[in-house]
Amino acid sequence: MLKAENVTLAYGRTPVVHDVTLEITPGGVGLIGESGSGKTTLARAFLGLLKPVKGVILYGGRPLTDLRAFRREVQPVFQAESLDPRMRVGRSIAEARPAMPVASLMEAVGLDPALAGRRPHELSGGQRQRVVIARALAVEPRLLILDEPTSALDVTVQARILELLAGLETERLLITHNLAVVSRLCRTSHVLFAGRVVESGPTAELLARPMHPYTRALREAVPELGGSPPAATGAEPVTAATGCAYRLRCPLAVPACEERPEPVAIGDRRVACHRATEL
Numbered sequence: 715m716l717k718a719e720n721v722t723l724a725y726g727r728t729p730v731v732h733d734v735t736l737e738i739t740p741g742g743v744g745l746i747g748e749s750g751s752g753k754t755t756l757a758r759a760f761l762g763l764l765k766p767v768k769g770v771i772l773y774g775g776r777p778l779t780d781l782r783a784f785r786r787e788v789q790p791v792f793q794a795e796s797l798d799p800r801m802r803v804g805r806s807i808a809e810a811r812p813a814m815p816v817a818s819l820m821e822a823v824g825l826d827p828a829l830a831g832r833r834p835h836e837l838s839g840g841q842r843q844r845v846v847i848a849r850a851l852a853v854e855p856r857l858l859i860l861d862e863p864t865s866a867l868d869v870t871v872q873a874r875i876l877e878l879l880a881g882l883e884t885e886r887l888l889i890t891h892n893l894a895v896v897s898r899l900c901r902t903s904h905v906l907f908a909g910r911v912v913e914s915g916p917t918a919e920l921l922a923r924p925m926h927p928y929t930r931a932l933r934e935a936v937p938e939l940g941g942s943p944p945a946a947t948g949a950e951p952v953t954a955a956t957g958c959a960y961r962l963r964c965p966l967a968v969p970a971c972e973e974r975p976e977p978v979a980i981g982d983r984r985v986a987c988h989r990a991t992e993l
C-alpha cells in the first residue's frame with residue numbers, strides 16, 4: 715500500500731537517508747538499525763511529513779497528493795510522551811474522532827474506561843501507551859507507523875503491549891532497536907545503516923542467518939539471543955563517507971568495499987554487501 719521508491723531525504727542540505735526503496739507489505743514491516751541510521755526520518759516521509767529530495771513515496775501505486783485522506787489511513791504511534799499533559803486521556807482519544815465511543819476504544823486496547831477522566835501523569839507508562847494506541851485506532855487506519863512504541867516500558871508491560879499490537883488487524887511499520895520486538899510483530903524486516911537499507915528479508919530468516927555483517931553484529935549484540943554486548947568506546951561509531959559505510963567497522967572488509975555495494979537479491983533476501991554471496 716505504501717512504498718518508498720529510490721527515496722533520498724535531507725534536513726536542509728544534508729541528506730540522511732539515501733536512495734531507499736522499501737515497501738510496506740502485509741504481516742508487519744520492521745525497520746531496524748542503530749541510533750541515527752535514519753529510521754524516524756524515513757517514518758516521517760511515510761507519514762507525508764517530510765518530502766523526498768529525490769525519489770517518491772507511492773500510496774496505492776500513486777504519488778502522495780491527497781494528504782487529507784492519507785493522514786486518516788496512516789496513523790503514527792509515537793511514544794506516550796506525545797500526549798498533551800493537561801488533557802484528560804478520554805478527551806485525547808475523543809479528539810481523534812469525536813463520533814467514536816471512547817469507552818469501546820479504551821476497552822479495545824485493554825484500558826478500563828473509568829480511567830478516561832485522568833490526565834497522562836496519573837496513568838502508568840503502559841496505560842499511557844495504550845491511550846496513544848487507542849487514539850491512533852480511533853480513525854480506523856489501514857496502517858500504523860509505530861516508532862519505538864515500547865522502548866520506555868519495562869519488560870512485562872512491554873510484553874503486554876506487544877500482545878495488544880500483535881492482535882490488531884491493522885497493517886504496521888514498526889521502528890525499533892529491539893530485535894525481539896520485530897521478531898514478534900513483523901514478517902519482513904529492513905536493516906538500515908547510515909541511511910541505507912543494507913539487508914531486507916523475512917524477519918525470522920534474517921535474524922537466524924544474517925547475511926550482512928552489520929545485521930550479524932546487531933544480532934550478536936543481543937545478550938539473550940547469544941553473544942555479549944559490543945564494547946562501548948565512548949565515541950560515536952564510525953561510518954565511512956565513501957564506499958560501503960560499514961567498512962571501517964566491518965571485520966570482513968576487503969579493498970573492494972571502498973566501492974559502494976548495490977543491493978542484490980539472494981533468494982528472498984536483498985543484501986548490499988560485496989561479500990554477501992560468499993558468506
Ligand SMILES: Nc1ncnc2c1ncn2[C@@H]1O[C@H](COP(=O)(O)OP(=O)(O)OP(=O)(O)O)[C@@H](O)[C@H]1O
Pocket residue numbers: 725730747748749750751752753754755756
Ligand atoms: N530535525 C532534524 N534536523 C537536522 N538533522 C536531523 C533532524 N532529525 C534528525 N536529524 C539527523 O538525521 C539523522 C537520522 O536521524 P533519525 O532520527 O532519523 O535516526 P533514527 O535511526 O531514528 O535514530 P534513533 O533510533 O536515535 O531515533 C541523524 O544524523 C540525525 O542527527
